[in-house]
Amino acid sequence: xxxxxxxxxxxxxxxxxxxxxxxxxxxxxxxxxxxxxxxxxxxxxxxxxxxxxxxxxxxxxxxxxxxxxxxxxxxxxxxxxxxxxxxxxxxxxxxxxxxxxxxxxxxxxxxxxxxxxxxxxxxxxxxxxxxxxxxxxxxxxxxxxxxxxxxxxxxxxxxxxxxxxxxxxxxxxxxxxxxxxxxxxxxxxxxxxxxxxxxxxxxxxxxxxxxxxxxxxxxxxxxxxxxxxxxxxxxxxxxxxxxxxxxxxxxxxxxxxxxxxxxxxxxxxxxxxxxxxxxxxxxxxxxxxxxxxx
Numbered sequence: 479x480x481x482x483x484x485x486x487x488x489x490x491x492x493x494x495x496x497x498x499x500x501x502x503x504x505x506x507x508x509x510x511x512x513x514x515x516x517x518x519x520x521x522x523x524x525x526x527x528x529x530x531x532x533x534x535x536x537x538x539x540x541x542x543x544x545x546x547x548x549x550x551x552x553x554x555x556x557x558x559x560x561x562x563x564x565x566x567x568x569x570x571x572x573x574x575x576x577x578x579x580x581x582x583x584x585x586x587x588x589x590x591x592x593x594x595x596x597x598x599x600x601x602x603x604x605x606x607x608x609x610x611x612x613x614x615x616x617x618x619x620x621x622x623x624x625x626x627x628x629x630x631x632x633x634x635x636x637x638x639x640x641x642x643x644x645x646x647x648x649x650x651x652x653x654x655x656x657x658x659x660x661x662x663x664x665x666x667x668x669x670x671x672x673x674x675x676x677x678x679x680x681x682x683x684x685x686x687x688x689x690x691x692x693x694x695x696x697x698x699x700x701x702x703x704x705x706x707x708x709x710x711x712x713x714x715x716x717x718x719x720x721x722x723x724x725x726x727x728x729x730x731x732x733x734x735x736x737x738x739x740x741x742x743x744x745x746x747x748x749x750x751x752x753x754x755x756x757x758x759x760x761x762x763x764x765x766x767x768x769x770x771x772x
Contacts, residue, residue, distance in 0.1 A: 480536070480537055480538075481534060481535065481536050482497055482534075482535045482537075483532070483533075483534055483535075484529045484530065484531055484532065484533040484534070484535065485531055486531055487528070487529065487530055487531065488528075488529045489525070489526045489527060489528060489529065490510070490515070490517065490522060490524065490525065490526070490527040490528075490529055490535075491503075491506060491507075491510075491525035491526060491527075493529055493535070494506045494509075494515070494535075494537070506525075507525060509537060509538065510522070510523045510524070510525060511523060514537055514538040515535065515536070515537045515538075516535070516536040516537070517529070517533055517534070517535055518533055518534055519534075519536075552588065552592070553569055553572055553585075553588065554566040554567060554568055554569065554572075554585060554588065554589075555567045557617060557756055558754065558756065561622065562621065562622055562623060562626040562747070562748055562749050563619055563620065563621055563622060563626060563630070563747070563748065564589065564604060564619070564620050564622060565617060565618070565619045565620075565743065565754075565756055566585070566589065566617075566618060566620070567615070567616065567617055567618075567759075568585050568610050568614075568615055568616060568617075568618050568740075569615050570612075570613055570614060570615040570735045570736060571612065571613065571735065572584070572585055572612065573585065573612050574586060574606075574609040574610055574611075574612075574618065575606060575609065585618070586604065586606065586620075589604045589620060590603045590604060593622075602622070604620035604621065604622060605620060605621040605622070605623070605624060605626070605627035606620065606627070607619050607620060607621055607627060607630045607631060607634075608634070608704075610740055611707070611736075611738075613722075613723075613735065613736035613738070614641075614736060614738045614739070614740060615735075615738075615739045615740070615761070616641070616739045616740025616741055616743075616759075617740050617741070617742070617743035617756045617757060617759075618740070618743070619743065619745060621748065625748070626748040626749070629748035629749075630745065630748050633745070633746045633748070636745075636746055637743070637744060637745045637746075638700075638742065638743070638744035638745075638755075639700070639701055639704075639740060639742065639743060639744075640698060640699065640700045640701075640740075640741060640742035640757070640758070641698070641699040641700075641701075641709060641738060641739060641740050641741060641742075642688070642696060642697065642698055642699070642738075642739050642741045642758075642760045642761075642764060643696075643697050643699055643709060643713065643720050643737055643738045643739075644694050644695070644696050644697075644720065644721050644733075644737035644764050644767050644768065645694065645695050645697060645713055645718035645719065645720055645721065645737075646693070646694060646718055646719055646720075646721055646728055646729065646730055647693075647694070647695065647717065647718050648687075648690045648692075648694075648695045648718075649685075649687065649695060649697075649716065649718055652686065652687040653684075653685060653686035653687065654684075654685060655682065655683070655684050656681075656682070656683040656684075656685065656712040656713075656715075656716060657680070657681070657682050657683075658670045658680075658681055658711075658712060658715065659671055659672065659673050659675065659678035659679065659680055659681065660678065660679050660681045660705050660706075660707075660708065660711060661675055661677045661678050661679070662677075662706060667725070668705070668706055668707040668708075668710075668711050669711065670711060670712075670715055679703075679705055680703060681703050681705040681708045681711075681712060682701075682702035682703050683699060683700070683701055683702065683703075683708060683709060683712050684699070684700045684702065685697045685698065685699045685700075685713075686698050688760070689765070689768050690768055691768050691769065691770050693730075693770075694721060694732075694767055694768050695718065695768065696760070696764055696765065696767075696768045697713075698758075699713075707726075709738065710723055710725070710726045710736075710738070711726060713726075714726040714727045714728075720736060720737050720738050721733070721736075721737040721767070722734070722735050722736045722737050723736050723737075723738075732767055732772050733763045733764075733767060733772060737764060737767070739759070739760070739761050739764065741757045741758050741759045741760055741761075742755070742756070742757035742758045742759075743755070743756045743757060744756070
């Protein structure tokens, strides 16, 4: 907390703009919005609030303001953090990393913002280890150092990743192994193809049924391979597309999102070698759906 003493009449916004030259006008307005400024001990949020000589202004530092802003807008939950890695739970509807069409609204950029608020030089950032699709929620790990990133990626074959999904209809078999060959077309759509297709990649998925009602089934899904849209394509091929997945044939969208969640992540810590396991977690809206509560 910092303190300033007013020497002449002004408005709060104008005064802070002159005194805090390293902050843009929009950032000062954010300070006010988040209740970060007090005049004579009382929170003031109006940019045009009048000031008189002798008034005392208390306000948060730039870093404290950034932390308050992050807390207000942070779209993810931090599950685990140490000096080498950070594990968060990504919501559905957020990109993991930037695309040519979207640069800012990504988990990667928001985590980098979080990291900058924690260091004096504002230079810390995270390193990508793996990704989750835009429509998929769940656990994801980022490295805090380049060495940790390289170690995690080298050990990725030893990682365990399991998902839960709500599908349309009820599979005739309660558990099974799905094996097919996938290819991606020029429109970024993945589909099953012949084994001898020149671009075909083998995909193997194991599933088991957790619960079901007459409309939907909740499945636990574990990947043996990590192909793009693998779970979505193979479950659709089985005749049971994931709810909310119109791209792969779903006809219902009861919870207004793709019902696919990365609910288990088990990795070897890049420094200690100790296995860390996060989950299992099934979103409450998934269980409510198969109980007929949605």
